[in-house]
Amino acid sequence: MHIHAYEKIWLAASVLLILFLLGSVTYGAVGPGVAMVSDTEPTIDAGALDEDERFSEPRVERVGENEYAAYVVARQFGFQPDPIVVPANSTVTFYITSADVIHGFEVAGTNANTMVVPGEVSEITVRVEEPQEYGLLCNEYCGAGHHVMEGKVNVVSQSAFEERTDGGDGE
């Protein structure tokens, strides 16, 4: 089969481009140790979240030095808790599940983004820096009221966070 010389060069350049893209993603994940949403969390019963230790009372909890866990439930048409308040300069792991249909969990303008599937728990870990208010939205169509399904993620200063959690749901 006859392949023109220019065609061969083009073919080689195409394969190099593909390998470069693969390499850059692999480095992006393995190098800095970025974890993707995966199957780390076991399935749960979407119909019985009120009996679940973590999701019966959606909340933010301190789990270590500067480390926090946020348990979030998405249901038609809102998020719990709302707002999700986390302290600045910390690492927050979100555990998100759905009580009904498939939702999305997207902190607008950031890469904190995951699908929320009933029966599954999405785990994403993010690093939060300065105090700032972020919009939280559902980015998967979930029913007639989908467009009102919004919330907030408030990153507040450490002191403001501690004041808030003095009520007792902190540690």
Add this chain to the structure above:
Amino acid sequence: MSQALEGDRTFADKFPEEARIVRAALLSSFLALVIGAILGIIQTLHRTDVARIIPSTDYYTVLTAHGVFLAISFTTFFLVGLFTWAVVRSLDRPLLNTKITWTWYALMAVGMTMTGVAILAGFVDSIDMSADVLFTFYAPLQAHPMFYAGLAVFIVGSWIAGADFFRTWLAWKREHPDERIPLQTFMVLTTMAMWYIASSAVAASVLIFLLPWSLGLIDQVNPTLTRTLFWFFGHPVVYFWLMPAYLLWYTVLPKIAGGRLFSDPLARVVFVLFLLLSTPVGIHHQYLDPGIAEGFKFISMTNTLFLLLPSLLTAFTVVASVEYGARQRGGSGILGWLTDLPWRKPEFTGMMLAGLMFAAGGFSGMVNAGMNINYMIHNTIWVPGHFHLTVGTAVALTFMAATYWLWPQISNKPIYSRTIGLVQVVVWFIGMALMSNAMHAQGIMGVPRRTAEPEYSGFEYATMFGGFEELNIQIAIGGTLLFVSTILFIGNLLLTMGNPTVSGLADPLPPALSGPADSPKVLDNLRLWVGIALTLVVLAYALPLAAIIQRGGLLGPGVGTYPVWLAPLVDALANATTALVGAVGDASAALVEVVR
């Protein structure tokens, strides 16, 4: 086929019955296009808050219908029409039995009508029927059973169409035992083989899970499983839309440019690569899904990126063939030949602009495919921005532009106004450039797709260059231009249909510069390629599907209640499958670990 055989008779002269079928299929396609365009403009003005003539809760009915009518009905009807033409023309023989042909056409039309009625009934409160589940129909959002049943009937119709093409080819093969498969027929057969593989999963999902569930026979389904089966089909289907456009770019565009296809063997290689690679990639739509291991996602990304290869090869071949045409017409210089192309022909300019947009769409597609950058844009309006470039322009604009060339061949009627045609394709290009540019930009700001009111009350998007409102205006203007372009296209075609029949419109296609004889015979061995394609599918999907079923069960995480008479059967089936899957899963656990 050689010019001598074709003479100066058109397709319609030689195969009047087949031409009627092709016209019927194309007209069905264009009917879907008009409905889709009307829904499109309602949607674009609603989303951008320029004019909200429907309540936001009905927006999703509009969105579902827009997606299904354009992505399934418009594309597939055009494809079966075009493929009927391509098979009959390139084999130069009639179909075996047009009764069968009309049967599949009728099945597809009935199926699409059922699905369409189920969706559109969502507007009428007094009818207890709706299917506001969007094009992706993710369970556990449920549609009326007629929605799923209609889709199943439509897909079965498309399967019979494929069988029709294969049977016609086999009959030809008996008559020409030693000849290579003509290029267009080769493209049709590889595309349909890919379609059988891809659509089997969605058919299984609909028939085994979603339809029984919507009829109340089973209580629940496994949302991750049905979603994965959808995307098993949902990515290859985009190549099912694209491959007819490729067929036109390879076999018709070079002729219009004044030349011939550069290389027949490479065109075959490209179609074989699509057959092999387009199915084992669907999980790249699920990068952000919980319940699927990172390793499976990574494998899917690798396959996806290699799928760039046939598209990059196509870019080379199409440009090279067009350049050859320009030089035949006297063009010279490194870029000077570009001015020697027939830019006044709507069929040429339309297809070239479509190809240009496809390049842009390819770049945003590379972003989608990268599993890390995907976090930034997943489910934002970036994604519709991307596929309005690929299917919405590369495919749709190619179909419309090609119609200006094809319609006289299948009807013996000259196009009413080629000037209107030229304006139409350019307006489409400008409209899509505005709309999809703004969609991409908003997507990076985090504006979601699939929502009636993206402005939200509690927060604002971080502003960037242009700002949310300005981009909204771009989207609204772009969407309006697209609507205008569709109306121009349909109006021009209707006026064409009113033209008197004339003769002398034949425009036979020349053979490729480097013909089929230059390609290795193994390329025509369809059994081999289908076998490899199936193997790749099994490699890419067996483990993820096994893992999903093992995690959540066949019918979803949690215990469901079934009607008593069905319970033992369903339980036994679920248990047996879970056990089987478990065994497979355990046996391959080592492999999974490696993959992770």
